[in-house]
Amino acid sequence: MITTKNLKKAFGNNLVLNGVNETIERGEKVVVIGPSGSGKSTFLRCLNLLEEPTEGEIWFGDENITDEGVDINKIRQKMGMVFQQFNLFPHLSVLENITLAPTQLGIMTKEEANKKAMELLARIGLTEKADAYPNKLSGGQKQRIAIIRALAMNPDVMLFDEPTSALDPEMVGEVLDLMASLADEGMTMVVVTHEMKFAKKVATRVLFMDEGKIVEQNTPDEFFDNPKHPRLQEFLSKIL
Amino acid sequence: MYLSGAWYSKILTSIADWAKDLYMSFYNAIVPDQRYLAYLQGLKITLLISFFAIILGIMIGVLVAVLKVTATNYRMKWLTSICNVYINVIRGTPLMVQLLIIYNVIFTSRNSNEIVIGAVCFGINSGAYVAEIIRAGIESIDRGQMEAGRSLGMNYIQTMIRIILPQAVRNILPALGNEFIVLIKETSVASIIAVTDLLKAAQYIGSRTWDILPPLIIAGLCYLVIVMGLSRIMSVIERRLAKSDYN
Numbered sequence: 273m274i275t276t277k278n279l280k281k282a283f284g285n286n287l288v289l290n291g292v293n294e295t296i297e298r299g300e301k302v303v304v305i306g307p308s309g310s311g312k313s314t315f316l317r318c319l320n321l322l323e324e325p326t327e328g329e330i331w332f333g334d335e336n337i338t339d340e341g342v343d344i345n346k347i348r349q350k351m352g353m354v355f356q357q358f359n360l361f362p363h364l365s366v367l368e369n370i371t372l373a374p375t376q377l378g379i380m381t382k383e384e385a386n387k388k389a390m391e392l393l394a395r396i397g398l399t400e401k402a403d404a405y406p407n408k409l410s411g412g413q414k415q416r417i418a419i420i421r422a423l424a425m426n427p428d429v430m431l432f433d434e435p436t437s438a439l440d441p442e443m444v445g446e447v448l449d450l451m452a453s454l455a456d457e458g459m460t461m462v463v464v465t466h467e468m469k470f471a472k473k474v475a476t477r478v479l480f481m482d483e484g485k486i487v488e489q490n491t492p493d494e495f496f497d498n499p500k501h502p503r504l505q506e507f508l509s510k511i512l
Numbered sequence: 513m514y515l516s517g518a519w520y521s522k523i524l525t526s527i528a529d530w531a532k533d534l535y536m537s538f539y540n541a542i543v544p545d546q547r548y549l550a551y552l553q554g555l556k557i558t559l560l561i562s563f564f565a566i567i568l569g570i571m572i573g574v575l576v577a578v579l580k581v582t583a584t585n586y587r588m589k590w591l592t593s594i595c596n597v598y599i600n601v602i603r604g605t606p607l608m609v610q611l612l613i614i615y616n617v618i619f620t621s622r623n624s625n626e627i628v629i630g631a632v633c634f635g636i637n638s639g640a641y642v643a644e645i646i647r648a649g650i651e652s653i654d655r656g657q658m659e660a661g662r663s664l665g666m667n668y669i670q671t672m673i674r675i676i677l678p679q680a681v682r683n684i685l686p687a688l689g690n691e692f693i694v695l696i697k698e699t700s701v702a703s704i705i706a707v708t709d710l711l712k713a714a715q716y717i718g719s720r721t722w723d724i725l726p727p728l729i730i731a732g733l734c735y736l737v738i739v740m741g742l743s744r745i746m747s748v749i750e751r752r753l754a755k756s757d758y759n
């Protein structure tokens with residue numbers, strides 16, 4: 273579904289991604305872990321071109337989205353993204369946050385978008401917050417609304433960029449539960465996270481990145497119980 | 513005792529005379545020949561020029577600010593340069609010089625409308641300041657807002673209009689109000705291109721009555737009232753925005 277070929281990204285002279293070749297199939301839940309500065313967030317942000325790759329190709333379905341002339345906005349409608357800092361729109365109510373993009377882009381009428389938004393809010397048990405503004409919500413509520421805001425576009429794949437890193441510990445669970453239930457429904461997901469338990473439980477595949485490359489990948493069981501690369505062994509020994 | 517009483521009454525008389533003179537000069541400045549109508553006419557011109565200049569200033573300001581931010585984000589050096597030339601030239605030259613140049617060079621036709629010239633000139637002038645204010649406002653919005661909008665598939669313009677600008681405007685409202693106040697007062701410069709604005713009307717009346725001070729004070733009071741009214745409106749808008757939603 274998503275394929276990267278020799279993906280490279282440099283900020284100035286700093287080579288953050290150093291040739292990533294990876295394929296993510298439909299229905300996979302790929303968790304990317306690695307030390308900070310390893311390029312995992314940059315990798316994720318390249319997938320929907322929030323960062324423009326310096327070199328290499330990214331294919332989404334049968335389209336090379338790094339080609340000139342590709343309508344990236346169309347592509348992004350199919351790729352939901354969830355940010356570490358939530359990035360809800362503070363000047364819009366929760367309902368407007370969710371319905372803005374679908375109505376603005378002509379995908380749904382106002383009524384359809386509202387209906388969809390209320391369904392999604394019901395799913396996370398926050399229907400009574402529909403008219404509240406984001407500043408009235410807890411971190412966990414914000415992030416769950418950010419997730420359903422992305423879901424309202426009916427994306428084919430969801431990208432999560434450290435979705436629980438800015439949360440109070442007691443709110444991490446509610447967000448991870450929502451993500452796990454998405455995974456159960458068969459959503460294709462790419463998740464950058466430090467939540468190893470989540471990786472073990474939900475991932476179909478775990479990638480370990482270091483210095484701009486994917487140095488090891490495996491099923492979660494093998495990945496955590498039987499790491500092969502010395503850098504990964506060192507990393508796991510520090511965090512587990 | 514008697515002497516000091518005379519002194520006392522002398523003072524009183526002279527104060528009464530002075531007050532009467534003052535009353536007469538203001539009376540002369542306002543009532544005869546329906547001079548108050550001249551102030552009202554001038555006030556109307558001043559308000560018209562200010563209103564259209566503010567509208568034009570906002571349009572130019574938003575456009576230039578968005579162009580400049582966009583040019584910076586997409587590394588279009590030439591576009592940045594064009595915006596900077598406009599802003600630097602306008603901010604770096606006196607308003608009166610700009611007004612005279614536009615009056616003498618650009619609108620050369622005999623029957624050109626001075627009010628339009630005034631509004632265009634002040635609008636172009638204000639646009640440069642508004643552009644810098646709005647640019648600062650746009651840049652004060654967290655990068656993540658643009659990314660969130662774009663990641664949902666909205667294009668740059670849509671995200672700018674629906675997400676960035678509404679938040680930016682809210683942050684810069686006090687600065688914008690300030691700029692409009694300056695603009696309204698600066699329209700008094702328009703009197704040099706034969707626009708009969710509030711100040712020019714006052715000057716005409718002064719030249720008729722041989723007493724320039726009262727008309728000038730009246731004109732000054734009119735500006736003061738307009739500006740205070742505008743400040744009031746701006747603070748109401750600010751408060752309403754603050755109450756209605758976030759923070």
